[in-house]
Amino acid sequence: MITISEAITIVKNNGHPLQQATLKKVEKAGGYQLFEDILSPINMPPFRQSAMDGYAVHLHDDLDYELVGEVKAGDGHTIELNKGEAVRIFTGAAVPDTANAVMMQEKVETNGQNITIANQIPLEHNIRPLGEQVNSGGIALKKGTKLTPAAIGYLLSLGITEVPVFKKPNIAIVTTGNELIAPGQPLSPGKIYESNSKMLLAALYNLKFYDVTLYNVEDDYGKTVKTLKKAIDDNDLVMITGGISVGDYDFVGTALKELKVDELFYKVKQKPGKPLFFGKKDDTQVFALPGNPAAALSCFYVYVYIALQHLMSREDLELPRIKAKAINSFEKKGDRPQFLKGIYNNGNVEILDGQNSSMLQTFALSNALIFVPAEVPKINNNDTVEVIQLPI
Numbered sequence: 001m002i003t004i005s006e007a008i009t010i011v012k013n014n015g016h017p018l019q020q021a022t023l024k025k026v027e028k029a030g031g032y033q034l035f036e037d038i039l040s041p042i043n044m045p046p047f048r049q050s051a052m053d054g055y056a057v058h059l060h061d062d063l064d065y066e067l068v069g070e071v072k073a074g075d076g077h078t079i080e081l082n083k084g085e086a087v088r089i090f091t092g093a094a095v096p097d098t099a100n101a102v103m104m105q106e107k108v109e110t111n112g113q114n115i116t117i118a119n120q121i122p123l124e125h126n127i128r129p130l131g132e133q134v135n136s137g138g139i140a141l142k143k144g145t146k147l148t149p150a151a152i153g154y155l156l157s158l159g160i161t162e163v164p165v166f167k168k169p170n171i172a173i174v175t176t177g178n179e180l181i182a183p184g185q186p187l188s189p190g191k192i193y194e195s196n197s198k199m200l201l202a203a204l205y206n207l208k209f210y211d212v213t214l215y216n217v218e219d220d221y222g223k224t225v226k227t228l229k230k231a232i233d234d235n236d237l238v239m240i241t242g243g244i245s246v247g248d249y250d251f252v253g254t255a256l257k258e259l260k261v262d263e264l265f266y267k268v269k270q271k272p273g274k275p276l277f278f279g280k281k282d283d284t285q286v287f288a289l290p291g292n293p294a295a296a297l298s299c300f301y302v303y304v305y306i307a308l309q310h311l312m313s314r315e316d317l318e319l320p321r322i323k324a325k326a327i328n329s330f331e332k333k334g335d336r337p338q339f340l341k342g343i344y345n346n347g348n349v350e351i352l353d354g355q356n357s358s359m360l361q362t363f364a365l366s367n368a369l370i371f372v373p374a375e376v377p378k379i380n381n382n383d384t385v386e387v388i389q390l391p392i
């Protein structure tokens with residue numbers, strides 16, 4: 001049995017960035033990172049734009065101007081202005097080439113075909129310059145930029161509809177067990193509702209991993225081998241839940257051996273999640289998580305998360321760990337380090353009741369895991385503890 005830090009190091013050392021590109025429609029590329037520099041096909045703005053509703057003028061030494069026309073947003077025509085002439089203009093409209101400043105209408109007095117501006121204004125006043133944000137052929141966004149809503153808006157404003165992004169991994173979730181019934185069906189004796197697959201799927205969606213395939217297999221050795229082979233062949237990362245302990249019907253370990261998945265570790269000194277397995281077959285990483293739902297999710301956040309971040313070439317591989325003050329106490333049973341479910345709020349953390357690895361009720365209320373090292377038998381009220389903030 002290895003320690004938590006040894007297990008984390010092994011996961012870190014055996015991950016790899018998935019350096020593959022895929023083309024995405026810009027509006028569907030939120031959360032993805034650009035695979036290469038994106039060059040702008042146009043100047044932005046594409047013409048000298050008025051930043052105000054008002055009057056575009058061809059400056060001269062006087063404050064009076066003669067009004068010679070109008071340009072609305074979207075108008076494509078050009079009006080020639082001589083010195084001392086002005087046109088009515090609106091925000092977003094193309095400023096005529098021969099106009100060299102815009103005065104906002106609040107500072108203009110009109111008198112028929114003449115206007116008087118309140119004061120002298122500098123050249124290019126209230127005019128957004130051509131290519132102010134980016135020039136045609138210039139770098140619009142650099143490789144690696146994460147596509148936020150603003151970045152999506154910006155790319156679309158340049159007329160870009162598709163971008164190459166770093167491909168996200170194909171992920172398999174395999175659930176095992178004869179006792180599992182799909183929620184929505186009647187529950188018969190001895191059965192439980194299958195919840196791990198959709199719980200892990202929700203955790204993946206939350207982290208913006210969408211290429212996920214779900215597999216389910218009963219406790220049958222041949223079927224387990226066949227299902228796991230397909231999951232491993234077709235995916236970059238496989239998460240199996242259940243069937244990894246020592247029971248007569250726990251077939252996952254032997255199936256992974258038959259499939260020649262290299263075992264990198266099996267069993268970690270921790271609670272929950274002792275029977276955690278991590279291995280690799282070629283470039284596919286395989287995690288066999290305990291079937292107990294809270295143990296599976298805890299292992300997801302502490303270990304699988306690292307592999308996922310690595311595949312995405314991210315720098316911060318682990319979830320953030322911060323210090324917090326415990327606002328209640330907890331007595332640890334046994335000598336395994338423990339991840340406890342809790343509620344973190346503004347520097348304080350409450351350790352919840354019901355820490356059993358089969359219990360999701362407590363996890364459902366939590367936003368943090370509190371790490372209790374092996375050598376700490378008890379957390380007292382006011383103790384400083386280490387808290388892992390969950391991405392929820």
Ligand SMILES: Nc1nc2c(c(=O)[nH]1)N[C@H]1C(S)=C(S)[C@@H](COP(=O)(O)OP(=O)(O)OC[C@H]3O[C@@H](n4cnc5c(N)ncnc54)[C@H](O)[C@@H]3O)O[C@H]1N2
Nearest residue numbers: 175194195196197242243244245250274289290291292295
């Ligand atoms: N003799 C021993 N027995 C057990 C040990 C041990 O060291 N010696 N370890 C215990 C620990 S700790 C854990 S954790 C579990 C892990 O067992 P498995 O990973 O083999 O999981 P299962 O036995 O298949 O299931 C455990 C539990 O979780 C429920 N489950 C499974 N899959 C799902 C699912 N998809 N959705 C909802 N619930 C699921 C399952 O019904 C069981 O109740 O082993 C201990 N035993």
Ligand code: MOO
Nearest residue numbers: 272273274295357
């Ligand atoms: O390791 Mo198990 O997940 O403690 O219950």
